[in-house]
Amino acid sequence: MSSRRPFAAASFLLVSALALAGCASTTAEAESDTASAEEEALTFTWDRNVAGEDEDPEYEETTVEVPRNPEKIVAFEMSSVDTIGALGGEVAGAPLESVPEYLQDNLADDAFNAGTLFEADLIEIEAQQPDLIIIGGRSSGLYEELSEIAPTIDLGITGTYLDTLERNTTFFGELLGAEEEAEQALSDLNDGIDEAKGAATDAGDGLAMMVSGGELKAMSPAPDGAGSAEVRGGLIYDVFGVEPTIEDVHAATHGDPISFEFLLENDPSTLWVVDRDAATGEAEEGTAAAQVLDNEIVKQTSAFKDDHIIYLNPTAWYIVYGGIETTQLMIDDVLQIAE
Template identity: 55%
Template sequence: MALNRPLVTLSIVAASALALAGCASSNDADAASGDDGSGETIEFTFQQNVAGEDEEPEYVEETVDVPKSPESVVFFDMASLDTWAALGGPAAIGAPLDSVPDYLADGVADDAFNAGTLFEADLVEIEAAQPELIIVAGRSAALYEDLKGIAPTVNLSSEGSFEETLERNTAFLGEVLGAEDEAQAAIDDIEAQIEDVRAKTADIGTGLSVMVAGDSISALKPSDGDYSGRNLRGGLVYDVFGVQPITDDIEEATHGEPVSFEFLEDYDPDYLFVTDRNAAVAEEGAQTAEVVLDNEIVHSTTAWENDQIVYLDPTAWYIVFGGLETAQIMIDDIANAIS
């Protein structure tokens, strides 16, 4: 299956909830247990963090019976929506609509309801819709406990490297859809393209991945096997695409990541890979990364002089961060920059 770019505090009103509960049918119990009427389900196991917001993570194993070929799915994870749509799944009936990027808009039904935000679920709307399946991950993983009583809910957060998580989640969604062959073909295609890119990055010299937020920059480092949180996202340029970092210990060199423009001049990477958080989150009044980096110090670097400052797709690299179409965008970003 070849992929081409582009495919394109929980909210609840007590009175309404009570009214819905009073009207609920016996289908509620079937939905929460994973019984879609056909009786055919898939058992899926994942790790769920049960610690509080300011506590050290504590993971427990959760196993959910997921109905096969569900027609009504609510997505709180854009990467999962991406892969679901790429494998031919029916359009989502609900999602945090303000967070769906343009290139994934076709994966959401025209009459889809707004399920809340990536951090806050509209439980009343979701329960009224009675979806057969709900998917969370990453930013929305904390919603799991509140959503699992409405319908079978799975957490597809990263467990392992970017490639391992993409393969696991694609295989799972392919099985749910009965599209196992298509899922495997898609993964094989992505893996082959990544290997091609890695073969080319071996010859481009050194690189530095940075994030621009406000008018400041942070140097991102390889994950070094720690795939938790920002380490996974920050290390992608090196870990997935094989770019040689400018120093063996970026964290030590930067004293904890935030850097000055002089850092770029001193270490002088051949390539600078830029994630524009300002653009990704539409930070009001913030300048674009191109403007922030347009100064005399940056102009003196090899990357600027050789036109080797690479502006990565901010939505793909910072917001969605995963999924088949998004992985293709990321591959294209690197491949086109070094070709």
């Protein structure tokens, strides 16, 4: 018996060692899997308005974990459709009727209709099992319903336009593994904006205005402490440095109503015009901005005489309002003043 005990003891020790090695290997693999999962996820934090529709805004910090390189992205926010495509990605689902023509190539070949900018098709979205849902602006109120289907984040403009553009472009660069492309895009846009600023400054003072339903509305710079998102036409001042002809225009999303006589009296060097009806598809005969401004009073202004009435891309400045390609369209619009 005694001659067998050493062998038995050795066998026991060998089995124990193998078992421990197996446990260590399993633990190491589990830790590796956890680390890998953490590397594959991003976190996105924003201040979400949790107040009811008719209540004063109340913001709550919200953080969502987002998978890297998501296979299926649903985007209700058009500037996200823009930037995702510009960085080499594609969008699997969106409110298809609201996607502008110049962003159609950013949709997957089999892209599905996710609803409208205000109402999501929850049944279709859930059936498609997306990895990520993006909202913003008009669609921000969809958060609660959509977040039950997939990770949902709000990438709408908050603060200044340029800060949000940088935040979103950098985020998508990390999300899609296109960090270098995102960095280059931001560098190119900043250079373009600087060039456009120079051209706008050389052109003198200006007035941003919106034409809708045959009526004129003057736009103002963003009020102190507010982001450019609050005053759409204000981007011409806040981003491109145009000196406002009038300082005390009422800050409102859709502008302060003015008359043709107002234009003649204040006589801005340049008119920067957004045709809202063209942007929304609500244009009626005779209400196009160029037609509305084709009258004897406007023809007496310096802007008309100097050929300084610049018609801005209505979709870029009013609907999409952000994103890489859209910002380039804005730059090109402003550079018209140097032609």
